[in-house]
Amino acid sequence: MAEQAKLRRDAVRNRQRILDAGRGFVQDGHPLQLNEVSRAAKLGVATVYRHFPSPEALLEALARPGIEQLLAEGRNALATPDHWAALRGFLRAGLRAQLADPTLQPVFSSPEPVTEETTELCAELDETLATLLGRAKADGLIAPDMQPGDVLPLMCGIAHAVRLRTEGNSDDVHxxxxxxxxxxxxGLRAHL
Structure with missing residues (x-):
């Protein structure tokens, strides 16, 4: 039993070392290459692959806390009675999250998540956006033809534009x- 507990502690410690090394690569703007991550984590390549079978799986694990935080923001928005403020607040939280965490935009813009957990989290985010947008449309605040799938690329575009505009001047990001x-x-408002 003691041997199993030691192995589990080692596995948890190794996973954290991989996550820390991976986050360092992403924050520095370098691509995630598992061989490089294994060197930075001072672990064997097989250990890294045992925890994360692909760079995308590692990226999704790095993004998970940010996605979970954004879901918490979404739940708060869903409880807000002012539907316009709720939609705006959720979109604003999404932009802030993307700009603070470089793992989020690549996960959000990938065609399909690679892990089941990320698939479920992203589906919940999509449902939250659809509900918030639907409520604003039902109130006549948003153009009726606007769909959640239209909003997501626009948000990625805004995040990119903010990065370009504020590069070297982080004081003006918000x-x-x-x-x-x-x-x-x-532009999304219904024109009455």
């Missing part, structure tokens, strides 16, 4: 997010 998001939301 103000730029608000300006660009308000411009987008003005």
């Amino acid at each position: 103000g730029t997010i608000d300006r660009y998001l308000d411009t987008l939301l003005t």
Whole structure:
């Protein structure tokens, strides 16, 4: 029994070393290559592959805390009675999350998640956005032809534009997010 507990502790410790090394690569803007991650983590390649069978699986594990935080923001938005404020707040939280965590945008823009857990989390995020958008549409606040699938690429575009605009000037990130998001939301509004 003691041997099994030691092995489990080692596995948990190794997983954390892999995650720490992987996060370092992503934060530095380098691609995730499992061989390089194994060197940085000072672990064998087989150990890394045992925990994460692909770079995409590692990226999704790195993104998971940010996705879970965004889901918590979504649950708060769903409880907000002002449907316009709820939609705006959720989209704003999504932009802030993407700009703070470089793992999120590649996971959100990939055609399909590779892990079941990420698939479930992203499905819940999609459902949250669809509900928030649907409520705003039902209130006549959003153009009736606007779909959740239209909003997601626009959000990625705003995140990219904010990065370009604020590169080297992180003091203006939140103000730029608000300006660009308000411009987008003005375009999404139903024209009465």
